[in-house]
Every structure is written in C-alpha cells, then in structure tokens.
Amino acid sequence: MNRMPLLLIGIFLTFLTSWIGLVATPYFQIGQYKPEVDEITKDSVPPPFSGQADQGSVVYASNGCIYCHSQQVRPSEAGADLARGWGARRTVARDYMYDKVAYFGTMRTGPDLSNIGARQPSVDWHYQHLYQPQVVSPGSIMPPFRFLFEKRRILGQPAIDAVKVLPPDQPEPGYEIVPTQDARALVQYLISLKRSSYPLPEAPEETPSK
Amino acid sequence: MSYTYLFIAGAIAAASVFAILAFYWAAKHGHLQNVESGAKIIFDDGEPIGQATDAFPGHQPGTLTKLRR
Amino acid sequence: MSPAVADLPSKPSLLESISPTSVEPVEDKAERVEIDRAMRGPVLLFFGAAIAWLLIGSLFALLTSLKFNLPDFIADYAPMTFGRVRPAHLNSVIYGWSAQAAVGVGLWLMARLCRVAVRHGGILYAAWALYNFGVLLGVLGILSGAGSSVEYLEFPRWASVVIFAAFALIAIWTVIMFRFRKPGHVYVSQWFILAAFFWFPWLYATANLIIFFLPVQAAVQGPVNWWFGHNVLGLFFTPIGLAAAYYLIPKVIGRPVHSYYLSILGFWSLAFFYSWNGMHHLIGGPFPAWMISASVVASFMMVVPVVTTGINHHFTMKGNFGALRWSPTLRFTVFGAVAYTLASLQGSSMAIRSWNQITHFTHYTIGHAHLGMYGFFTMVMFGSIYYIVPRLVEWEWPSASLIRWHFWLSAVGVAVMFASLSVAGLMQGWALENPDIPFLASTNFTLPFLWMRSVSGIMMTAGHVAFAASFALIMLKAGTRHTRPTLLANPDEAAA
Numbered sequence: 001m002n003r004m005p006l007l008l009i010g011i012f013l014t015f016l017t018s019w020i021g022l023v024a025t026p027y028f029q030i031g032q033y034k035p036e037v038d039e040i041t042k043d044s045v046p047p048p049f050s051g052q053a054d055q056g057s058v059v060y061a062s063n064g065c066i067y068c069h070s071q072q073v074r075p076s077e078a079g080a081d082l083a084r085g086w087g088a089r090r091t092v093a094r095d096y097m098y099d100k101v102a103y104f105g106t107m108r109t110g111p112d113l114s115n116i117g118a119r120q121p122s123v124d125w126h127y128q129h130l131y132q133p134q135v136v137s138p139g140s141i142m143p144p145f146r147f148l149f150e151k152r153r154i155l156g157q158p159a160i161d162a163v164k165v166l167p168p169d170q171p172e173p174g175y176e177i178v179p180t181q182d183a184r185a186l187v188q189y190l191i192s193l194k195r196s197s198y199p200l201p202e203a204p205e206e207t208p209s210k
Numbered sequence: 211m212s213y214t215y216l217f218i219a220g221a222i223a224a225a226s227v228f229a230i231l232a233f234y235w236a237a238k239h240g241h242l243q244n245v246e247s248g249a250k251i252i253f254d255d256g257e258p259i260g261q262a263t264d265a266f267p268g269h270q271p272g273t274l275t276k277l278r279r
Numbered sequence: 280m281s282p283a284v285a286d287l288p289s290k291p292s293l294l295e296s297i298s299p300t301s302v303e304p305v306e307d308k309a310e311r312v313e314i315d316r317a318m319r320g321p322v323l324l325f326f327g328a329a330i331a332w333l334l335i336g337s338l339f340a341l342l343t344s345l346k347f348n349l350p351d352f353i354a355d356y357a358p359m360t361f362g363r364v365r366p367a368h369l370n371s372v373i374y375g376w377s378a379q380a381a382v383g384v385g386l387w388l389m390a391r392l393c394r395v396a397v398r399h400g401g402i403l404y405a406a407w408a409l410y411n412f413g414v415l416l417g418v419l420g421i422l423s424g425a426g427s428s429v430e431y432l433e434f435p436r437w438a439s440v441v442i443f444a445a446f447a448l449i450a451i452w453t454v455i456m457f458r459f460r461k462p463g464h465v466y467v468s469q470w471f472i473l474a475a476f477f478w479f480p481w482l483y484a485t486a487n488l489i490i491f492f493l494p495v496q497a498a499v500q501g502p503v504n505w506w507f508g509h510n511v512l513g514l515f516f517t518p519i520g521l522a523a524a525y526y527l528i529p530k531v532i533g534r535p536v537h538s539y540y541l542s543i544l545g546f547w548s549l550a551f552f553y554s555w556n557g558m559h560h561l562i563g564g565p566f567p568a569w570m571i572s573a574s575v576v577a578s579f580m581m582v583v584p585v586v587t588t589g590i591n592h593h594f595t596m597k598g599n600f601g602a603l604r605w606s607p608t609l610r611f612t613v614f615g616a617v618a619y620t621l622a623s624l625q626g627s628s629m630a631i632r633s634w635n636q637i638t639h640f641t642h643y644t645i646g647h648a649h650l651g652m653y654g655f656f657t658m659v660m661f662g663s664i665y666y667i668v669p670r671l672v673e674w675e676w677p678s679a680s681l682i683r684w685h686f687w688l689s690a691v692g693v694a695v696m697f698a699s700l701s702v703a704g705l706m707q708g709w710a711l712e713n714p715d716i717p718f719l720a721s722t723n724f725t726l727p728f729l730w731m732r733s734v735s736g737i738m739m740t741a742g743h744v745a746f747a748a749s750f751a752l753i754m755l756k757a758g759t760r761h762t763r764p765t766l767l768a769n770p771d772e773a774a775a
Contacts (some may be wrong), residue, residue, distance in 0.1 A: 004465070006236055011474045011550065015224050015481065015514070018554035021218070021573060022506040023485055029214050029567060031495035059430035064362020070640060074563030079636050081563075083714035091565040094496035101490070103428060104498035104504075104564060107346075108640035108711060111718055134350065139719045141726070143350045147357040218569070245543065248534035251464045252392070252526060256307030261533045264608040264666055266679040267758075 003192045030093040037198060045198050049098045049189075056189025057100060059182045063145065069113045070105030073196050076206055085119070086112040087196035095195040116190050118197040126187040127163045127179055135166050148183035151175055196209055292394045311670075317396035318387050319671045321403035323403030323754070325383035325627045326664055328411050330747050332375025336419075337740040339368035344733040348726060358422040366433040367421050370768050371432065373511075374442065375414045377652065381519040382410075382449055383593060385472045388526055389453055391690065393460030396665055401451065406448035413441030429490055429500065431508040436491045443483055450476045467542045471522035474550060479515040482507050501561055502570060507556035512651060517549070517619075521588065524616050527659075527666055528595055530758040531609045537594035541587045548584040559630040562639060572640040579628035581623055589620035607682045611662030614690055620656030630675060637712055643704025646697050649712050653693045653739075661689070661746065681749045688742030695735035703728035 004193075035044040060066070073087035081087065091114055096102040105112075120126065125136070131149055133142040149163060154176050161184070163177040171177055179187070199205045253259045259265060328442065346361045352706060353359045390397060397403070417434030420426060425435040434442065445579035453476045457469070529536045536542055537683050558574030558758055596613060603610050625647055629638055638644060665682065669675055703725040710721035752758065 006232060006241070007465070007473070010232070011477055012546065013225070013228065014547070014550040015478055017221065017551070018506065018557075019481075019511075020221055021555065022502050022570065023489065025214060025218070026285045026499045026502045026566070026570065027489065027495060031499040033496060033498075038770075062363075062424035063360055064355075064426065064427055064428055066428045066430075067362055067365045072561075072564045073764060074636075078563035079639070081544065084711075084718070090355070091561075093496075093565050093567070095565060096497045099497035101427065101429060101492070102500050104561065106430065106560060106640065106770050108707075109722055137719070139721055139723060141347060141350045143354050143361045145360070147360070148356050167768045172547050187306065196370060196621060198297060215569075245540045246538070248464045248466065249529070249539035249542075251466050252530055253533075253535070254307040256311065257530070257533075259533055259535065262531060262602065262606070263533065264531045264606040266605055266607055266682060267353055267676045 033094040033097045036094075037091065043094055045093055046097060047192070047194065049192055052185050052188035053192040054100060054189075056185035056187065057103075058149075060103065060189055061101060061185040063148075063186075065113075066103040066105050067107055068109035069103075069111070071114045071193070071195070072104045072110065073112060074112050078122065081112060082112070082206055086117045088205045089196045089199065089203050090206065091196045092200060094200060094202070097114065113190070113193055114192060114195040115197050117193040121191055121206060123161070123187050123191060124164060126190055127161070128166065128185065130186070131163050131165060131177065132169050135169065141181050145183070147188065149179055152178055197203065281696050289577070299690055305333065311391070312398050314390050314394065315387075315670045317400065321397065321400055321407060322383045322387045322667065324404070324407045324670055325379045325386070326668065326750070327377050327754075328407070329379035329383065330743075330750055331378065332371050332414065333743050334740075334747055335374055336368055336372035337736070337743050338363050339371060340393065341733065341736050341740060343368050344729065344736050347729045349734070355454035357424065361424050363424070363426065363429075366426050366428070366430075367418050369431070370433055371414070372652075373415065373672045374434070375411075377516055377656060377660070378662065379410070380657075381475070381516060384523050384660060384663045384667065385476065385519050386449075386453065387472055387671075388468055389472050392466050393456055394463070395456060395459050395461065396454065398459065402448055402452045404631045406445045406452070409441060409448070410445035413438050413445055413702040416441060427491070432486055432490065432504065432513060436487065439483070439487045439491075443480065443487070446483065447480050450480050458669065460531075466526070467536075467539065467546060468522035468526045470543075470546055471518035471525070473508070474546075475515050475522075478510070478518075482510050482514070498565060500668040501564060501566055503556060505557035505560040507557070509560065510554055513549070513553035513556060516652065516656045517553070519706055520543075520615065520619065520656045521549075523659050523663045524612055524619075525663060527608055527612045528592060528616070529725065531606050531612075531666070532568075532596070532599045534595065534599070537597075539590050541591045545587045547592070548580070548587070552580040556581065556626075556630075559635070562632060562635045575630045576630070579629050581627050585620055585623040585627075589616075592616045607676075607679075607686065608662045608666040610686055611665065614686075615655045615659035615662065618650055618658065618693075625650065637707070637708035638704060640711070641704035641708040642700045643651055643708060646700030646704060649693060649700065650697045651699065653689075654697065658693075662687070666751075668750070672756065674752060674753055674756045675758070676749055678749065681745045681752075685742045685745040685749065688738045692735045692738035692742060695738070696732055697731050699728040699735065703732070711754040 017208070035043045035046060035048075046073075070090075073081045075090035075093045076082045082089070095114075127149075129136045129142075130145045133140045133144055133148075151171050152175065154174055158176050161176050161179060163179065165171065165177050196203070250259070257263055290482045305585070307525060328426070343365045345483070346354075350361075354361075357363070392535065409689030414433075414485065419431055420435035420438055426433040432439070457473060469626060486503055489495075489503045493499075525542055536705070555577035556574055559578045560641065561574070562571055564571070592613070629635055629644070629647065665676065706724040706728075707721050710716045710724055711718075
C-alpha cells in the first residue's frame with residue numbers, strides 16, 4: 001500500500017525529462033545566437049530591426065495576423081515553401097534572434113510572411129492591401145483592417161503617406177485616408193521581414209525542387 | 211553543440227537507470243502483485259458490482275437490471 | 280501508508296445527514312452523501328462558470344467561423360476583428376470552459392475516491408473567484424488588443440499571473456485532500472488527477488516565465504510554446520478526461536474495469552511519451568533536428584497508451600453496450616472514449632513527416648484539435664456533469680429530452696465539423712504543396728467546407744444551450760423529483 005512515493009516521483013520525473021529536453025536545452029542551445037558580421041563591409045546578418053518594426057510586431061500580435069500567416073520556411077524536402085517563392089532558403093533559429101516574440105504560426109490561410117519585406121517592399125502597397133484586401137487581391141478572404149486607418153479632412157496639401165484607395169472604398173472628395181501610428185509601425189515590421197533572403201553559414205541558399 | 215548531445219545521452223541513460231531501479235524496487239516490495247484488485251475499490255456495499263448508477267430521468271428501473279457482470 | 284494519515288481521527292459518518300428515504304447499507308451511502316454535500320458549493324460554482332464560458336466561447340467560435348466566409352462581417356470594429364475573436368474563442372473554451380469543468384470533475388472525483396469531505400472549502404471559493412476574474416481579464420485583454428498571439432498563451436501576462444495563483448490554490452488544496460485520504464488503495468483515476476493538477480501549474484509557469492517574463496532569443500519560444508500547447512492537452516485535459524472515464528464507465532454499468540493492469544500501463548506510458556510530443560507541431564521549422572525527431576518518435580509511441588486504453592474501455596463495455604440507451608452519462612462518456620482513441624491515433628499519424636507535410640498549416644489540424652478537445656474531452660465532461668450534478672443538488676435532471684437533444688446536437692455537430700475541416704484541410708494542403716496552383720485557390724477550395732463547419736458550429740451551440748437550460752433547471756429544482764434513475768434515494772429498490 002505504499003505506492004505513493006513511487007507514484008509521486010514518477011509523476012515528477014517523467015515530466016522532468018521533457019522539461020529538460022524541450023525547455024531547458026533549447027534555452028541554452030538556441031537562445032544565445034550572435035549575428036554574422038562581414039569582416040570587410042561590417043554588415044551583419046540577420047539585419048537588425050528598427051524600433052518602429054519592434055512596435056509593429058506588437059500590432060501584428062494584437063490583431064492576430066498569426067492565425068492566418070506563418071513565419072517559417074520549410075526546407076525543400078519538407079514542403080513546397082521554397083517552390084512558392086516564400087524564401088531563398090529554409091529559416092533557421094538564428095533568423096529570429098532580434099524578435100521579441102516570434103510568430104512561427106501553425107496556419108496558412110494566407111501566404112507565409114517570413115520574407116514579405118523582400119517580396120513586397122512597397123509601403124504604399126501594404127497600406128492599400130490592409131485597407132482593402134479584396135480589392136487589391138481579388139478573391140482574398142483576408143479581413144480588412146480599416147480600423148488601423150483614419151479618415152481626415154484634407155487641409156492644404158494631402159498627406160504624403162495617404163493611402164491610395166481604389167474604388168469602391170474611396171472617401172468623399174476633400175477627405176483622405178491616412179494610416180494611424182499602429183498601421184505605420186505594422187508596415188515597417190512587414191517590410192523588415194527578410195528572414196531567409198540572404199545566406200547564413202548554417203543555411204546556404206537552396207534551389208527549390210519541384 | 212556536441213555538449214548538448216552528450217548531455218542528452220547522459221540524461222537518457224540516467225533516466226533509464228532510474229526507471230529500472232524504481233521498477234525493481236516496486237517489484238521487490240510486492241507492488242506488482244494483486245494489481246487487479248485495485249479495480250474493485252470504487253464499489254462498495256452501497257453501490258455494489260452489478261448495480262447500475264445512472265439513467266435518463268424518469269427511466270423505468272426494469273432495464274437497469276439487465277446488466278452483464 | 281504514511282503515519283500522518285493513520286493518525287487522523289476518522290470522520291464520524293454523519294448518520295443524521297442521510298436523506299430520510301435512504302436504506303441500508305447505511306455506512307457507505309452516508310459517507311458518499313456527506314462528501315457530496317461538502318463538495319456541493321465549490322463544484323457547482325466551477326460547473327456553472329464553466330457552462331457560462333462555454334456559451335460565450337461558442338459565440339466567439341461562430342463569429343470566427345463566419346468571418347472566414349464573410350471577411351467584411353463586423354470588420355471595422357477592432358475588438359471583433361478575426362485575429363481577436365479567434366483567440367477569444369480558444370481561450371474562453373480552454374481556460375473558461377474546459378479547465379473549469381476539469382477542476383470541478385477532478386475535485387469531485389478526488390473527494391469521492393479519497394473518501395474525505397472537503398476541508399478548508401474557503402480556499403476553493405477564493406480560487407474560483409480569482410480564476411474567473413483572471414479568465415475575464417484575459418479575454419477582455421485579448422479583445423482590447425493586449426493579446427500575445429502566442430498560441431494557447433494569448434492572455435496578457437497580468438491575467439496569466441492571476442490564473443496561475445488561482446490554479447496553484449486549487450492544486451495545493453487537492454494535495455491536502457489527497458494527504459488526508461482514508462486508507463485504502465489509490466485508484467488509477469486519482470493518479471491521473473494528482474498528476475494533472477501537478478503538471479498544469481508547472482507547465483503554465485514555465486511557459487509564461489520563459490516566453491514573457493525572462494525571455495531569451497525568440498527561437499526558444501517555438502519549442503516552449505508547443506511543449507506547453509501540446510502538454511496542456513495531453514497532460515492536463517487528457518488525464519482528467521481519462522480519470523473520469525475510468526471511474527464513470529465501470530461505475531455506471533456496475534462492472535470493474537476490464538484490466539486494471541492495462542490502465543496503469545496506460546498511465547505511465549502516457550506520462551512518459553506525451554510530454555515529449557510537442558515539437559511535432561514544428562516539423563520543418565527552424566529548430567534543431569534532434570528535437571523534432573524526438574517528438575516524432577514520442578508521437579508514434581503514443582500508440583501504446585492509446586491502444587491499451589481503447590482496448591480496456593472496449594472490454595469493460597463489452598456486452599453492455601445496450602446501456603448506452605438508458606444512461607446519459609454513459610452515452611457521452613463512451614462517445615468521448617471512442618473519440619479519444621480516434622483522435623490520438625490520428626495525432627500519431629500526423630507526425631509522419633510525409634503526411635505532416637500536407638496537413639501542417641491547414642484546417643486538418645483544426646479538425647484534429649476539435650476531435651480531441653470536443654469529441655473526447657468535452658463530451659466526457661458533459662457525461663461527468665450529468666452524473667455529478669444530481670448527486671450534489673439531490674435532484675433529478677428535469678428533462679430527458681433536453682439531454683437527448685444535447686447529445687445528438689453535440690455528437691452530430693462535432694462529427695460534421697471534423698469531417699468538413701478534414702476535407703477542407705486535405706484539399707488546402709494538397710493545393711499548397713503544388714506550386715503550380717495559385718495560392719488563393721488553396722483558400723477558395725476550403726470555403727464551401729467552412730460554411731459546413733459554421734453549420735455544425737450552430738448545431739453544437741444549440742446543444743450547449745440545451746445543456747445550459749438543463750443545468751439552470753436542475754439548479755432551480757424544477758420538475759418533479761424522481762427517485763429512481765440516479766438512485767439518489769433508493770439504490771436497493773432499483774437494483775431489485
């Protein structure tokens with residue numbers, strides 16, 4: 001009748017093994033990368049994020065882009081990600097060293113965004129797309145994020161970053177649609193996403209196999 | 211990197227040794243005997259084996275007795 | 280037996296508290312009634328709040344589902360954007376409904392099997408209030424834009440702290456109850472509950488600390504996130520569901536579990552293999568290969584506990600399947616046990632790399648999650664609540680047809696949901712894997728099936744409304760009191 005110590009020790013130990021394996025080990029193995037610095041040009045990869053981009057990643061989190069977009073590129077033997085042009089190589093742990101939170105994602109209702117900054121560097125396009133995805137990308141089921149923008153009366157010159165809204169959502173004459181600070185930061189984040197657009201020693205560029 | 215692998219191998223070995231010891235200890239102290247009797251612990255004189263303890267409200271009790279033990 | 284337990288004064292069997300209609304043998308019955316009375320407050324509170332969250336979570340679910348087909352639907356109000364209502368759904372059904380149902384069922388089973396009446400019940404009331412405050416804070420936080428987008432851990436960190444504190448109280452209290460148990464064998468359900476209540480706070484604390492409070496570089500968040508996400512299902516909800524099944528199935532049909540040995544084997548293999556499973560959510564991801572391989576192997580090994588459990592339940596039931604007709608508890612619980620076997624075997628298959636390549640990142644995974652969390656866990660919790668509540672309020676469920684409606688709506692609903700999401704996911708995955716097919720075709724293929732999913736969601740929600748109505752009516756002691764079916768008053772007569 002004295003099985004209790006065995007039971008309790010067992011409950012503790014079985015769990016401890018996975019805690020060591022899947023929590024403690026990665027903490028040391030993949031938690032302390034340094035960037036790769038080019039001796040001559042002093043450029044470093046991965047490229048660091050700007051402050052705005054960090055802020056933008058918070059906007060990305062609070063609006064749940066992760067539930068439709070992943071940010072990880074599988075190697076060509078594990079999926080068609082490269083063949084779809086979602087990166088020049090697979091992503092590796094070091095590609096995420098500057099993120100506060102990494103949004104690897106588990107769902108691809110929309111395309112992978114690991115390298116969206118390389119694929120779609122235009123800030124204007126992103127504003128337009130966030131404002132009216134169905135118009136920019138016919139057939140898209142991405143929800144519009146109009147609440148990240150403001151309608152303003154044009155006073156004097158139109159704002160430089162006013163959204164080039166396409167029909168049928170255009171504001172009435174004399175008004176313009178401008179991004180809020182959140183939208184600006186979000187788009188800065190998006191265009192800074194170039195996770196696997198350059199080679200790393202541990203991850204050379206790959207040619208996709210079809 | 212190679213330390214990680216060493217560490218993992220060591221951890222697996224340690225866990226296996228411990229598991230074998232624990233198993234041996236349990237066997238020696240008779241914990242593996244009479245295991246099946248534990249299944250009966252949830253029955254007692256008030257709710258003995260062979261007696262159903264649930265039915266739809268208003269259900270006739272007659273069917274409750276047609277249980278196989 | 281530790282000396283502390285032996286020294287304990289044995290509880291007087293409060294004969295005066297037996298219901299007047301009860302008959303001999305009086306001792307066991309008196310003890311059960313006394314324990315049930317002591318558990319009444321806390322357990323009913325947990326159930327009540329759980330059901331409220333279930334309804335709220337179902338509404339968020341419907342909204343989420345519709346937004347796939349109607350992206351413009353309530354799109355301009357930030358708190359109702361897709362990316363917020365989806366985590367609001369997940370967290371209200373996981374932390375609001377599932378975890379609270381698990382706590383209620385776990386506490387009741389533990390008290391029954393330890394054969395002690397609740398001590399220090401005040402702790403549980405405090406934990407209940409704190410816990411619900413935490414979940415409410417968390418869900419409002421997500422809606423207001425403070426969500427973290429770390430799956431299964433979306434609650435803002437201030438809410439996580441509250442939830443952790445509340446759960447720690449519950450866990451400590453359970454350990455205390457366990458320590459003061461009556462001498463005798465410790466049933467396998469108690470093992471599961473004890474383990475689950477120990478593992479959850481550890482999981483929750485570790486994941487929150489490493490991801491939010493003491494962050495290192497973000498790559499670590501992948502393994503930790505899925506170590507948590509998978510284990511909260513496998514090492515918290517699954518053990519509670521199995522504990523309930525291992526108690527209720529034998530108890531309802533009055534026959535001990537087929538092989539106790541297998542149930543113990545199931546316990547240890549679950550504990551060992553499940554905890555390593557998480558990384559199969561990240562196959563092909565930017566992580567060291569050995570971690571993913573270890574999880575793939577552990578996922579295959581999950582066949583051991585699952586098959587042993589499946590065989591065990593099947594042979595326990597064998598010959599008594601007719602009982603499904605007359606016992607609501609059994610219907611829900613056996614449905615859940617079957618779904619457990621299916622969901623787990625499916626889960627193992629999804630760790631096969633070539634299959635994962637197609638199903639990863641698609642609705643197929645969502646279908647799998649619903650088979651597990653709803654088909655298995657939630658259905659077992661429904662069954663348990665149908666068993667427990669009449670014993671706590673000493674009143675019969677007022678309407679058999681409400682229960683039948685609930686069962687069929689939920690059962691058919693989850694089956695349709697699983698089927699439509701699986702087909703949608705396979706088509707989506709197949710299209711994604713063929714780079715000649717334009718991306719948007721992969722989403723378009725899913726749309727008709729997502730409509731079907733919304734319809735199944737409406738059915739399940741209707742089932743939940745029937746369930747909530749039953750619960751409200753029994754709490755109000757509506758209807759006439761039947762004495763027989765749950766055998767509250769007169770066990771001998773029913774058995775005669």
